[in-house]
Amino acid sequence: MVKIKINDQNLYAREGENILKLALKEGIDIPHLCYHEIFEEPYGACRLCIVEVIKDDERFITTSCTLQAQNGLEILTQSPEVVKHRKILLELYLAQAPNAENIKKLAEKYGIEKSRFPKRAFVTDHLNGKCILCGLCIRVCGEVMKAGVINYIGRGPSTKINTPFFEENPDCLGCLACVNICPTEAVSAEEVENRKILKSWSETKVKMKECKNCGSLFTTYPLWEKTKSLLMEMDTELEELCPNCKRELLIKKLTKNLPLPKPY
Amino acid sequence: MNNTKRAKELEEIILKHSSPAGRILSILEEIQEREGYLSKESLKYISKRLNIPLADLYSLVTFYSFFNLERGGKHTITVCMGTACYVKGAPKIIEELERRLGIKEGETTSDGIFTIKSARCFGACSMAPVVRINERIYGYVFPESLPSLLKLYGWKEK
Numbered sequence: 368m369v370k371i372k373i374n375d376q377n378l379y380a381r382e383g384e385n386i387l388k389l390a391l392k393e394g395i396d397i398p399h400l401c402y403h404e405i406f407e408e409p410y411g412a413c414r415l416c417i418v419e420v421i422k423d424d425e426r427f428i429t430t431s432c433t434l435q436a437q438n439g440l441e442i443l444t445q446s447p448e449v450v451k452h453r454k455i456l457l458e459l460y461l462a463q464a465p466n467a468e469n470i471k472k473l474a475e476k477y478g479i480e481k482s483r484f485p486k487r488a489f490v491t492d493h494l495n496g497k498c499i500l501c502g503l504c505i506r507v508c509g510e511v512m513k514a515g516v517i518n519y520i521g522r523g524p525s526t527k528i529n530t531p532f533f534e535e536n537p538d539c540l541g542c543l544a545c546v547n548i549c550p551t552e553a554v555s556a557e558e559v560e561n562r563k564i565l566k567s568w569s570e571t572k573v574k575m576k577e578c579k580n581c582g583s584l585f586t587t588y589p590l591w592e593k594t595k596s597l598l599m600e601m602d603t604e605l606e607e608l609c610p611n612c613k614r615e616l617l618i619k620k621l622t623k624n625l626p627l628p629k630p631y
Numbered sequence: 632m633n634n635t636k637r638a639k640e641l642e643e644i645i646l647k648h649s650s651p652a653g654r655i656l657s658i659l660e661e662i663q664e665r666e667g668y669l670s671k672e673s674l675k676y677i678s679k680r681l682n683i684p685l686a687d688l689y690s691l692v693t694f695y696s697f698f699n700l701e702r703g704g705k706h707t708i709t710v711c712m713g714t715a716c717y718v719k720g721a722p723k724i725i726e727e728l729e730r731r732l733g734i735k736e737g738e739t740t741s742d743g744i745f746t747i748k749s750a751r752c753f754g755a756c757s758m759a760p761v762v763r764i765n766e767r768i769y770g771y772v773f774p775e776s777l778p779s780l781l782k783l784y785g786w787k788e789k
């Protein structure tokens with residue numbers, strides 16, 4: 368265990384523990400968009416989680432999601448310097464994703480009414496004017512679901528996220544992990560008749576599987592197939608597990624052996 | 632190109648680049664060298680064969696302006712829009728090219744002869760403004776000198 372200090376609070380932490388995660392657990396509010404604990408490696412993309420580190424006579428700004436606990440570490444989460452930078456970031460995000468509700472709320476909290484920067488996205492784009500290009504959807508689809516349906520396209524100010532060639536991607540599992548992980552609710556999907564339609568991803572359509580007995584649509588076809596082959600493989604492993612543990616083990620296997628995310 | 636022929640060529644290229652470092656880029660570069668561009672079919676083949684999601688390949692090739700996703704014309708005219716060339720009137724050259732060839736930047740003439748592109752700096756700033764046609768660099772190009780330059784590549788004034 369090491370001793371650290373966040374604002375006025377003295378805390379104990381495991382050496383190397385993720386500072387953002389620790390702060391949130393302690394009820395210290397640090398705004399963040401691109402951090403998700405399902406990934407072992409933080410990404411440090413959105414920069415909103417910045418804090419000020421005080422080290423001897425030195426002070427510097429860094430992202431808390433990439434900061435690890437060390438004995439004697441002292442940080443400030445709301446120092447004037449942090450607030451100044453965070454305000455500019457929020458102004459930039461207002462221009463990048465003018466329709467994202469949580470960004471609007473956060474900006475308001477920091478007293479920003481308008482962005483001085485020209486709007487970069489519009490309600491009409493495929494991500495509803497809400498995408499901040501944090502890459503969480505790409506990572507969850509590729510690293511966790513192992514589907515690799517979407518990725519960044521192009522670069523610089525015209526960077527987008529979509530399927531290759533802006534065409535329906537048959538690799539999509541219809542798992543909606545991308546929809547659920549998006550911090551700004553940018554990704555849209557809907558269910559029409561017996562198909563999931565990933566509206567944001569070039570209208571990719573995924574067939575649903577219906578229950579043979581009652582006819583209800585209980586999962587998507589590709590997910591069902593994946594689970595089915597896993598079940599066959601794990602036949603004996605599952606025999607002595609209760610339904611809860613069965614479920615947990617299945618999800619683990621389905622998503623690259625990563626542990627299930629636990630609530631804070 | 633038919634599929635078996637494509638497969639044979641692509642296998643040859645894959646085999647040639649076996650070292651993992653920079654492998655994908657070298658393979659893509661060689662495909663483009665041979666075919667003139669990266670076709671959807673070739674990218675799909677490479678994606679399956681090397682087990683890399685197509686989305687990742689597409690992301691890579693749209694990141695580097697070096698890669699072409701569309702078949703260009705027989706001759707590619709690339710106008711340098713780097714700082715020196717820009718100041719020396721590169722935008723006017725593009726404008727004039729577009730007017731003379733009747734296409735926009737990024738497009739190919741309907742007879743499939745010329746494609747107009749722009750790029751950032753060929754490292755030949757001393758000769759600004761610079762235009763590259765296929766692999767050749769021409770310096771001190773001005774709108775008025777374009778007709779004679781284009782004629783070298785079989786263009787006829789209408």
Ligand code: SF4
Pocket residue numbers: 507508509512514515516517538539540541542543544545546565568
């Ligand atoms: S729904 Fe499709 S695109 Fe979204 S994470 Fe699942 S597989 Fe990827």
Ligand code: SF4
Pocket residue numbers: 494497498499500501502503504505528548549550551552553554
């Ligand atoms: S769609 Fe959402 S998750 Fe994906 S990059 Fe944009 S903001 Fe991030």
Ligand code: FES
Pocket residue numbers: 398399400401402410411412413414415416417430431432433
């Ligand atoms: S949460 Fe730390 S940079 Fe996005």
